Amino acid sequence: MAWLLFITCVLVCCPELLRGEASGPGSCDLSLRRHLHAFDSSPLPQCDEGGSFLPVQCRFINMTDRTQIxxxxxxxxxxxxxxxxxxxxxxxxxxxxxxxxxxxxxxxxQSTGVELLLTDMYDTAFSGLSSGR
Structure with a gap:
C-alpha cells in the first residue's frame, strides 16, 4: 500500500524526481534518534537504506481532526x-x-502536498504481490 502511495505522489507532486533534477536529500539519522527518545507521538520520518530522507514523505491522517496516525x-x-x-x-x-x-x-x-483518499484505492492494485508471510 505504501509503495502505491509513494509512486502516486512522485507522479503527482514531484515530477522533477522523474527528470533527475532533484538534489540528494540529507541524513535523517539524527531525526530518527530524536523521535525514538521523544515522548510525543509524531510519526517517524521515512528514510532510505543510507539514512537519507526519502524525497517523498507520506503520512496517514484522520480526516475528522487532521491528526497524524x-x-x-x-x-x-x-x-x-x-x-x-x-x-x-x-x-x-x-x-x-x-x-x-x-x-x-x-x-x-511548498505547494507539493497532495491528499490521497483511500476510498479510491482498490484491493486489485496488489493482487499479484505476495504478503511476505
Whole structure:
C-alpha cells in the first residue's frame, strides 16, 4: 500500500524526481534518534537504506481532526486491518494519506502536498504481490 502511495505522489507532486533534477536529500539519522527518545507521538520520518530522507514523505491522517496516525501502533493493535485496502478502510474509515516532496531535512516543500483518499484505492492494485508471510 505504501509503495502505491509513494509512486502516486512522485507522479503527482514531484515530477522533477522523474527528470533527475532533484538534489540528494540529507541524513535523517539524527531525526530518527530524536523521535525514538521523544515522548510525543509524531510519526517517524521515512528514510532510505543510507539514512537519507526519502524525497517523498507520506503520512496517514484522520480526516475528522487532521491528526497524524501512528501506523506502527495501529498495526500492533489491528494487524488484520493491513491485509487489504478494503480491510484497512473497514478498520479506519476516516483515514486518508497526505504525501509531499521533502527537502534535505525532511520538511515539506511548498505547494507539493497532495491528499490521497483511500476510498479510491482498490484491493486489485496488489493482487499479484505476495504478503511476505
Amino acid at each position: 501512528d501506523l506502527l501502533n495501529s498495526y500492533n493493535s489491528f494487524p488484520e486491518a493491513f491485509e487489504t485496502f478494503s480491510s484497512f478502510r473497514k478498520f479506519f474509515p476516516l483515514v486518508s494519506s497526505y504525501c509531499f516532496c521533502s527537502d534535505s531535512r525532511g520538511r515539506e516543500l
